[in-house]
Amino acid sequence: MEKLLQWSTAQQSSDPEVRAQAPAPDPKLLAQVLGADTGKDDAQLMKEDITVLVCDDPNISIDDKLIALEDFEMLVQNLDNANNISPMGIWPEIAKLYTYEGEERDEFRGMGALITGTAVQNNLKCQKDFLKHVGKEGFTSLMKLADKGNNYNVRARALYALSGLIGHNGDLYELFVESNGWDFLTGILAECFKNEKKDNKVLLRVLSLLKSILYDEVVEEGQEVRSSKKDRLCCVTDRNIVHLLADKLSETTSSVEVNERIINILSYLHENSFEFSSEDIKEIQQKVASLSDHKVYNTEEIKTLQSLV
Numbered sequence: 001m002e003k004l005l006q007w008s009t010a011q012q013s014s015d016p017e018v019r020a021q022a023p024a025p026d027p028k029l030l031a032q033v034l035g036a037d038t039g040k041d042d043a044q045l046m047k048e049d050i051t052v053l054v055c056d057d058p059n060i061s062i063d064d065k066l067i068a069l070e071d072f073e074m075l076v077q078n079l080d081n082a083n084n085i086s087p088m089g090i091w092p093e094i095a096k097l098y099t100y101e102g103e104e105r106d107e108f109r110g111m112g113a114l115i116t117g118t119a120v121q122n123n124l125k126c127q128k129d130f131l132k133h134v135g136k137e138g139f140t141s142l143m144k145l146a147d148k149g150n151n152y153n154v155r156a157r158a159l160y161a162l163s164g165l166i167g168h169n170g171d172l173y174e175l176f177v178e179s180n181g182w183d184f185l186t187g188i189l190a191e192c193f194k195n196e197k198k199d200n201k202v203l204l205r206v207l208s209l210l211k212s213i214l215y216d217e218v219v220e221e222g223q224e225v226r227s228s229k230k231d232r233l234c235c236v237t238d239r240n241i242v243h244l245l246a247d248k249l250s251e252t253t254s255s256v257e258v259n260e261r262i263i264n265i266l267s268y269l270h271e272n273s274f275e276f277s278s279e280d281i282k283e284i285q286q287k288v289a290s291l292s293d294h295k296v297y298n299t300e301e302i303k304t305l306q307s308l309v
Helices: 002-011 016-021 027-033 042-054 062-075 079-083 091-099 105-120 124-133 135-145 152-166 170-178 181-189 197-214 229-238 241-247 256-271 278-290 299-306
Strands: none
Touching: 042 062, 042 079, 042 091, 062 105, 079 105, 079 124, 091 105, 091 124, 091 135, 105 124, 105 135, 105 152, 124 135, 124 152, 124 170, 135 152, 135 170, 152 170, 152 197, 170 181, 181 197, 181 241, 197 229, 197 256, 229 241, 241 256, 241 278, 256 299, 278 299
16 A cells, blocks of 8 residues: 555656656556456556557547546556567557647647656666667657657657666667767757746756766676767767756756756766866856755755866
8 A cells, every 4th residue: 555655646746757766556456446446457458548549439539549548658657567568569559659640639649758758767678679669760750759849748758758768778879879869969958948837847858868868778698888978978078068058057047956957967977977178167166156045956966066176
């Protein structure tokens, strides 16, 4: 029951990352608590949700399809269910949602990205399955969904999916690089965001993507790392990303959450021996000094940035 309570609390968050990281409850226990124990196993429920999605029955409404997708996303928060997406042949149907055309287009595209991000989060098997069954075409479709001009919620969910795919995965990082991902990332960071809910949502997601890219790659025994952390840090230098981050470190134009994420990334770079330029150091220290209340941020990370020399 304690696990169920933790999960229930997390589901009230508007942040899909928080929801995805919450320990998934026993589906049977959840069904019993909700009074909806149908006796069906999760695999059957997943099949039924996708059947509703692809069915052409005029009696099935758009809302019915979206509800089925929401149910499916809840099911794949469970690791075993997420791993069943591939053997059940569902990945192609999820990928079709990225380019969905029709009524409530943004809702369907956003749900496709959200389901992807939830399924692949810290899940090497699902990441590999995505690469096998969806591949570059689907990956670049998610990048297009994250581009400026799309609905902010769709953008945020697409960036969430990309973060989950690339985190710790060398093959998908290579695909990111081949798809001009660094230019794509830099372009979003260079946008002029306002301190508004919709802008903050996108900005937090792209900052999470940057952090995922900087993570160490996880390799299986006998495998070699495809790209070193040093190579990734060089990309940060080449694209002047530190300046883009420091430029957004402001209590006027950014939320506390955005500032917190930027401070965390800059501190992470320092901890991983990133070579800041003298201009970077000056700008960072000026921006940190301009923050009126350091107590709301991580004290150790603030001290790290104040001590850059």
